[in-house]
Amino acid sequence: MIQGNNPAQGAVVPSAALAQFQRAPRNTLRGLFWAGLSVMIFAGWFVVTRFSVTRELRLWDVTALRFGIGAIILLPVLLRSKRRISAREWLEGLLYACLWGLPFVLAVALGLQLTSAGRAAAVTPTLMPVFAGTFAWIFLKEKQGRARWCGYLAIVIGLVCMVAGGVSAHGGINPLGLIALMTAAAMWAVYTLLFRRSKLTPVQAAALICFWSAVLFLPIYILAGLSRLALASPSEIGLQAIYQGVLMSGVAIVSFNRAVALLGPSAATAIIALIPVVALLAAIPVLAELPSLGEWVALAAVVGGVLLAARPSAKQ
Structure with missing residues (x-):
């Protein structure tokens, strides 16, 4: 009881709590920076990949450049780690x-080819x-909260509007291609949940993904x-060597892993949902493609959903 009334000891708890409170906004800003960098690189990946596969290169070449160069650049991380x-x-x-390496790229590639x-x-x-x-809600018993569920619903509604707008403008969508893209999304989600509990650093995880993907794919x-x-x-x-091997296999994976570590998987992955929004806006000056009214509605729905779903939960 005497210790409880000691003002010197009592000041320790508030100062520690204050330091933790001050670090929280700083970590959030850092997490938003890393997530934003990931969004920019990922959004450009679809454009850069499409640029080459409609010319001389094929998705096999893009995949080889991505993981082959990435493995070479990041190999010192595996050999000389502290x-x-x-x-x-x-x-x-x-x-x-297997979740966010070769199978993920091939699933997206199939979706690109069929859609x-x-x-x-x-x-x-x-x-x-x-x-x-x-x-996270089903297997990890993590409560998402009403705001996040509303955000997820808004994201889905925005996606439906985007797909519907594309169908009306370009015709029907291939079901197999849609399934491949949904499978890739599910694999990416599982990876984010597992990495949150990993003791590997973001750079080590990126190096291992590139190494194993190169080992599995390059011989074939x-x-x-x-x-x-x-x-x-x-x-x-x-162009492909720099974008695929350096930006996608190195910078993007590391930045996304940093965002997951700082923001938590739910908030970080919600911000990643802005990728189609960035791609849609980039198409205006780069490709002179003005979005239709339906696409603007979808864009607004996705942005609103991201703002809701990216809100930190009570336990994060």
Whole structure:
């Protein structure tokens, strides 16, 4: 009881609480920065990938450049890390590569081939936070709150408007392509929930994803003679090498992992749903494509849903 009345000891708790309170907005701002960087890179990925696969390169070449160059650049992280990566963490990295590495890219690639770049950019990033929130609620017993559920509903409504607008303008959508894009979204969501509890750093996770994806894909790519790199111009190969190998395999994965660590998976993945919005706005000056009234409505619905779903929960 004497210790409880000691003012020197009593001041420790408020000061610690104050420091934690002051760090919270700072971490939120840092998390928003990393999430925003991820959104910009991911949104451009659909445009850059579509640019090459409609010319000389194929999705196999883009995949090889993405994981091959990424593995080479990030290999020192695996070999010279301050903390040695355990055998269990190497297997954990293999699981991450199966969720957000080669299978994810191939699923999105199938969706790109059977639908369009616009629809792929709309479906996969938009549904990913919805899957992440739902899986966290079902399997991890995390309460999302009424605001987040309303946000997820608004995101889904926005997606439906986007797809419906595309169908009316460009015709029907391929069901298999839509399933592939939804599967990719679900795999991405599971990855975010698992990585939240991982002891790996964001850079280590990115390195393991690139390493295992390269090990699984490059032998098939080389032995099956899938390469068309000799047919592409050096400038096109350079563009894809930088964007796929450096930005997508390195910067984007690390920045997204940092956003998950700082904001939590639900908020970080909700912000990722802005990818189709950024792509839609970028198409105005770059491609001179003015969105229709239905697409503007969808854009507003997605933005509103993101603002609701990105709100930190009581436990985050």
